Amino acid sequence: MFAIARLMWIRFRRLGLWAPALIVPLALVGVALFVGDQPVTLASKLILDFVFYALPALAILALITAVDRSRWDLVLTRPIGFGRLLLGIWAGGTAPFLGCHVLLVLTAATISALGPEPEPSASAAPASAVEYASDVRFWRGTPDRPFGEPTVVSEREERLAWLESPAPWTFEVRGVRGGTAPGGFIEARLVTEVGRTVVHGHEAGPPELYRAKSISARVRFQDGHGEDLAPPVDLVLLNREKVDFLIPPAAVLEDGRLFVVVESTEERSATGAEHDGVFVFWFERRLSSSDRSGEDGVFALALDDRHLPASGLLVVQRRWPQSVNILRTGLLGAGLLPMVTAVATFSAALFGMAVSFAFNLTLFLCGISMGFLEEVVDSLSIVSTTVLLGDPLDLQVLREPGWFDHALESFLRFWLLVLPDFRGFHGVDYLLGGEAVAWRMITEASGAALGYSACFLAGAFLLLRSWEIGK
Secondary structure (H helix, E strand, O other), rough: OOHHHHHHHHHHHHOOOOOHHHHHHHHHHHOHHHHHHHHHHHHHHHHHHHHHHHHHHHHHHHHHHHHHHHHHHHOOOOHHHHHHHHHHHHHHHHHHHHHHHHHHHHHHHHHHHHHOOOOHHHHHHOEEEEEOOEEEEEEEEEEEEEEOOOOOOOOOHHHHHOOOOOOOEEEEEOOOOOOOOOOOOEEEEEEEEEEEEEOOOOOOOOOOEEEOOOEEEEEEEEOOOOOEEEEEEEEEEEOOOOEEEEEEEEEHHHHHOEEEEEEEEOOOOEOOOOOEHHHHHHHHOEEEEOOOOOOOOOEEEEEEEOEOOOOOOEEEEEEHHHHHHHHHHHHHHHHHHHHHHHHHHHHHHOOHHHHHHHHHHHHHHHHHHHHHHHHHHHHHHHOOOHHHOOOOOOOOOOOOHHHHOOOOOOOHHHHHHHOOOHHHHHOOHHHHOOEEEEEEEHHHHHHHHHHHHHHHHHHHHHHHHHHHEEE
């Protein structure tokens, strides 16, 4: 196996692909350090984007080009076997570019650590990254009495009445550490969904729910029995936007738990024939697996693709230097290289060079474009392909999806489930947003990479073995 890996390394050196893998990003960094208002942010982003987009593509190109299937019979005359041959090709194709990955990430971290602190602006990454508490549960009601969900979820009027209820929302955060703000205060952030119920006409009828821009609210800090531990904070919550506030250190209980109660302070109003109902707010939710999950209406935060809640309470646990976050981002993306080289090994062992290039290029482009594909699939569920692909000024197109659109949607959804999603390896958005890359994200990405790599290598071994037996 080591002899095969060494042979791959010799062929890589002859191809000279290591040069663009190191020289190109370093040249871009040199230009970035002298151009633009935020050179440190730009240099770090260029390196990490190159590591995510360009380096795996170079690794695929190098591995497929270096594999010479015409000489396999000569190699297999020695006691090597298909297993060692495939592992040697995979290891030899991964190691050089994984070394480039490490060098580039260390370069970005060094630039961030030694470079000047970025000036606050919309284009600059924050000087530090925050890590949020992960053990958060919430429910409708007070800390000692959950209000529960509607008994009939499908009844629209009942859910609107549930939203209009004056009952507050309570968040329970466990394992809270000391605050990171001056005075020991704990930094926190609320992201809410805001709406307004409206009744049309003078006569009472079923209300309609519309989006609203903001709602006045009061945040209380209580113990598990509903007693206030610190003075409340009045906020204006914005629809799907972040609202920051500080939590007093006295609000944290001795066992590290924190209860945050959010209640509306808006009043009902009526104007003319159209009656403004109640300003309401809510949070995206899913059932909790906590020890309180047996109670009705207790939820865990519903996380989005970035492992942050689509809406809910974010409590800052600690702050990391941005250089440390860059190293974590490098670890997050490190699993992508062995994954794509395993796919390249699979295709290079079974197919010719042209087919291998086409197969890997298609898979790689689909993996990094998964977000765009999801948007296309979601659009097909409500409009026809003639609307998506036709002239937007043409008013004679079919507006409703037909049988072809539904079939195409099902076909694309199948591939969305089968194809690997490479977005979990990309962490530049975390750097620009000042959010720490959590260890659980690195663990999940590494597990996915190892799983895909093992499946493709095992598939290549079984197919080659069956073909050899067939001969």
